[in-house]
Amino acid sequence: MPPDGGQLQGLRVVDLTQPLGQYCGRLLADLGADVVKVEPLVGDEARRMAPFTADKPPRSLFFDNYNTNKRSLAVDATATDGRTVLERLLRRADVWIETSDLADGGAARALDLPALRAECPEAVLVSLRGFGADGPYADYRPASLVLFAMSGLMHNVGPPHGPPVAAPGQLAYDLAAVDAASGTLMALLARRKTGRGQRVEVNVLEVLGMQLGPITSSPAHVSSRRGNRHAEIAPSGVYECSDGAVEIGVVMPTQWAGLKELLGHPPELEGAWDEREYRRQHADELADFVAARLRPEKRMELVERAQRARLPCLPVNTVADVAGDPHLNARGFFRSTDHLGLSYPRMPGAPFHYGVGGWALRRPAPDLGQHSREILAADLDYSGTEIDRLLHDGIVFAGLARRAQAGARVS
Amino acid sequence: MTGLPLDGVRVVSFSTAFAGPTTSRYLADYGAEVIKVESLRRSDNTRNSPDSRREPSGVATSPQFQHFNRNKRDIAIDLSQERGRELMRALVQRTDVVTENFSGRVMNNWGMDYQSLRQVRPDIIVLDMQGMGQTGPWKDFISFGNNLHSYAALTSIWGYSHSSIADYMSAQHAVFAVLAALLRRNLTGAGTHIEFGQVEVIPAMLGTFMLDYFANGTVTRDVGNHSPIYAPHGCYACQGADEWCVVAVTSDAEWQRLCTVIDRPDWLADARLAAGPGRVRHSANLDAGVQAWTRQRRAHDVEEVLQAAGVPAAAVRTRAEMDHDAHLRARGFITSIEHPVLGEREHVGLSINFSESAGRTAGHAPLLGQDNEYVFGELLGLTTREIDDLAAQGVLT
Numbered sequence: 155m156p157p158d159g160g161q162l163q164g165l166r167v168v169d170l171t172q173p174l175g176q177y178c179g180r181l182l183a184d185l186g187a188d189v190v191k192v193e194p195l196v197g198d199e200a201r202r203m204a205p206f207t208a209d210k211p212p213r214s215l216f217f218d219n220y221n222t223n224k225r226s227l228a229v230d231a232t233a234t235d236g237r238t239v240l241e242r243l244l245r246r247a248d249v250w251i252e253t254s255d256l257a258d259g260g261a262a263r264a265l266d267l268p269a270l271r272a273e274c275p276e277a278v279l280v281s282l283r284g285f286g287a288d289g290p291y292a293d294y295r296p297a298s299l300v301l302f303a304m305s306g307l308m309h310n311v312g313p314p315h316g317p318p319v320a321a322p323g324q325l326a327y328d329l330a331a332v333d334a335a336s337g338t339l340m341a342l343l344a345r346r347k348t349g350r351g352q353r354v355e356v357n358v359l360e361v362l363g364m365q366l367g368p369i370t371s372s373p374a375h376v377s378s379r380r381g382n383r384h385a386e387i388a389p390s391g392v393y394e395c396s397d398g399a400v401e402i403g404v405v406m407p408t409q410w411a412g413l414k415e416l417l418g419h420p421p422e423l424e425g426a427w428d429e430r431e432y433r434r435q436h437a438d439e440l441a442d443f444v445a446a447r448l449r450p451e452k453r454m455e456l457v458e459r460a461q462r463a464r465l466p467c468l469p470v471n472t473v474a475d476v477a478g479d480p481h482l483n484a485r486g487f488f489r490s491t492d493h494l495g496l497s498y499p500r501m502p503g504a505p506f507h508y509g510v511g512g513w514a515l516r517r518p519a520p521d522l523g524q525h526s527r528e529i530l531a532a533d534l535d536y537s538g539t540e541i542d543r544l545l546h547d548g549i550v551f552a553g554l555a556r557r558a559q560a561g562a563r564v565s
Numbered sequence: 566m567t568g569l570p571l572d573g574v575r576v577v578s579f580s581t582a583f584a585g586p587t588t589s590r591y592l593a594d595y596g597a598e599v600i601k602v603e604s605l606r607r608s609d610n611t612r613n614s615p616d617s618r619r620e621p622s623g624v625a626t627s628p629q630f631q632h633f634n635r636n637k638r639d640i641a642i643d644l645s646q647e648r649g650r651e652l653m654r655a656l657v658q659r660t661d662v663v664t665e666n667f668s669g670r671v672m673n674n675w676g677m678d679y680q681s682l683r684q685v686r687p688d689i690i691v692l693d694m695q696g697m698g699q700t701g702p703w704k705d706f707i708s709f710g711n712n713l714h715s716y717a718a719l720t721s722i723w724g725y726s727h728s729s730i731a732d733y734m735s736a737q738h739a740v741f742a743v744l745a746a747l748l749r750r751n752l753t754g755a756g757t758h759i760e761f762g763q764v765e766v767i768p769a770m771l772g773t774f775m776l777d778y779f780a781n782g783t784v785t786r787d788v789g790n791h792s793p794i795y796a797p798h799g800c801y802a803c804q805g806a807d808e809w810c811v812v813a814v815t816s817d818a819e820w821q822r823l824c825t826v827i828d829r830p831d832w833l834a835d836a837r838l839a840a841g842p843g844r845v846r847h848s849a850n851l852d853a854g855v856q857a858w859t860r861q862r863r864a865h866d867v868e869e870v871l872q873a874a875g876v877p878a879a880a881v882r883t884r885a886e887m888d889h890d891a892h893l894r895a896r897g898f899i900t901s902i903e904h905p906v907l908g909e910r911e912h913v914g915l916s917i918n919f920s921e922s923a924g925r926t927a928g929h930a931p932l933l934g935q936d937n938e939y940v941f942g943e944l945l946g947l948t949t950r951e952i953d954d955l956a957a958q959g960v961l962t
Contacts, residue, residue: 205776205781208781216773294877295815297877299790299811300811303879303880306882306884306885307727309881311725312725317800317802319789319790321727322788323773329737339744340595342748343744347573352919353920354920366884366887367629368631384726386728391711401711466709468715470726473775473778473784475718477775481701481704484701484702487762497780502765503765505762507762
């Protein structure tokens with residue numbers, strides 16, 4: 155195995171997810187798995203989702219984010235010959251991933267995956283669902299916002315008198331996709347011992363539900379929104395400075411001592427304030443006091459001083475701050491896209507840095523059907539004549555350059 | 566059933582607080598034998614909370630500690646003493662994975678860094694997961710989930726800082742990273758070092774926002790409940806006090822159903838609203854129209870009516886409501902754990918379901934040092950007398 159092949163080199167994955175849940179296949183592809191993204195002839199709906207580049211034609215950055223390092227096969231799963239192509243692809247793969255309960259559930263809707271899996275005992279079928287196949291919400295329509303709202307993680311986030319605010323983007327699905335990727339790897343580890351694959355099901359509501367932790371016994375417990383001050387830890391949360399904001403948190407006695415040191419040991423904070431429970435009960439008074447002291451500060455100077463006093467204090471950064479962040483850049487977190495031929499210069503890397511066989515940007519997110527021809531020929535052993543017929547009949551789409559040549563049409 | 570997928574994998578976990586223990590908890594839930602390393606002088610900080618109880622040793626334990634540490638074994642060992650470090654090296658020889666989230670210098674000071682441990686066990690997998698990572702100018706900055714959330718731009722994008730998400734995101738990615746290393750070791754026989762920077766989890770996961778900055782210079786802030794993709798997509802006031810619902814229309818079919826249920830034939834007839842991009846352009850009008858309808862209704866009625874019609878919608882639930890949620894209970898997601906000090910309490914279950922393999926939830930969080938006999942006796946071959954002597958000398962306490 156070459157040292158840059160990635161932890162998962164040799165793993166063959168068919169990614170039937172769309173338009174959400176695609177982070178699962180991305181995680182596998184980033185570590186070297188061969189992930190074939192199956193798309194309808196009109197392309198994954200994610201290709202038409204904002205934001206876009208200024209390229210002509212524009213590229214969806216939403217699509218790029220979730221599909222870098224994957225290959226694309228565009229095939230009509232509603233046609234018999236299209237399903238045959240997909241079945242041949244699935245039979246030779248280790249892992250199948252699908253999100254068929256979404257509004258646009260993709261090719262998995264047209265296939266009987268459980269029946270096919272019965273014929274492929276080594277395959278791992280990964281189903282990413284909103285709610286799960288049983289229980290009162292089994293027939294509910296899923297969406298990231300809906301699942302986040304139901305999870306209990308949203309009601310206490312937001313302005314005190316305004317609406318609760320959900321996590322941005324598709325974060326609920328992305329969190330679940332990480333567990334789906336871990337479930338995939340666990341099933342593969344189990345297969346090493348048993349020789350058999352299995353079905354893995356991960357439900358977004360339960361992934362979010364893990365954060366409930368110990369179940370509270372009191373039904374009277376009501377959460378309330380407190381802006382950016384957290385209810386249980388005082389002082390904590392976001393504090394404005396003269397040129398931005400910082401977030402601090404005081405949990406341990408050393409951290410409380412650090413805060414007092416940072417503020418120059420103000421006499422107002424002596425006595426009962428040293429008790430965590432007293433601070434919690436008088437959280438607003440304390441927060442107002444701390445806020446007034448921190449407001450004139452410059453945020454990075456404050457962070458440096460606070461850290462010297464062993465107080466957990468970090469700046470509240472924008473996306474632009476993160477892109478220019480000296481720490482992340484010194485770590486080499488952002489990767490150049492020079493070798494990918496994209497109009498934007500950098501992409502985020504991954505949080506895990508392996509000594510050997512790691513994460514890499516191997517290929518850009520594919521154009522629609524970019525790899526259809528090579529997959530049919532090299533992976534599925536279709537002859538040139540058969541491939542031409544599939545293209546001509548509009549069963550498979552092999553990219554724009556190929557379309558003119560083969561005369562295929564997009565339905 | 567073919568057993569637990571990680572059966573046979575031994576993990577030594579040096580970890581405290583949320584993200585580190587959650588990582589090894591995932592591994593324990595699915596069958597790994599996770600040995601948590603603590604000492605009387607240096608115990609996990611989630612043991613202390615307002616609802617803590619005392620273990621016989623005098624150390625505290627808490628429901629929160631149980632949540633992050635169920636199914637684990639626990640040893641009490643003082644690694645500031647050479648005899649303690651010697652025993653730890655002997656344990657690492659019999660270990661597949663070492664995970665740790667202590668501050669940067671701790672493992673080095675003990676001689677337990679990757680380069681030292683691989684001398685003891687060449688195919689060891691070591692996960693170091695510091696908040697700021699082990700390299701970079703600010704590697705020694707103290708962080709925790711909340712302020713990493715802010716540092717990594719999730720607070721500015723979201724508009725709010727969330728108290729648990731960053732730690733879970735870190736743990737979930739760390740679990741994935743360890744599993745990939747285990748799979749590779751199965752194939753090649755080689756271990757590896759994984760340097761994990763929790764600070765990088767959020768920008769990796771929110772890649773779309775980072776790409777929008779790199780491609781277009783867009784600095785996304787305060788997105789609220791809006792979506793650049795879908796509309797209507799928001800949180801709307803309902804009839805009761807502080808009662809809210811969400812509606813997320815993710816397809817044209819769902820849009821048509823919504824218009825029918827809330828009786829807006831004018832919207833249905835409006836060609837500008839027929840497709841997603843047009844609806845996103847007019848989202849302010851749509852939000853006002855949807856809220857005019859939800860204001861007249863209870864949040865759970867909105868959920869019931871819209872979901873019955875096939876429109877994604879939900880009442881925004883409080884945390885306490887989820888503790889009693891009928892769906893999670895019907896699915897068996899809420900489980901009960903019997904703990905020798907805390908008694909029987911309910912906890913969340915498992916997020917990954919297997920058709921052939923199993924997970925487990927019943928193992929209570931360990932008492933400090935409860936497995937000294939097993940680890941130092943059964944695994945390392947010390948006699949009970951030797952273990953007692955080492956305890957008396959303060960090495961195994």
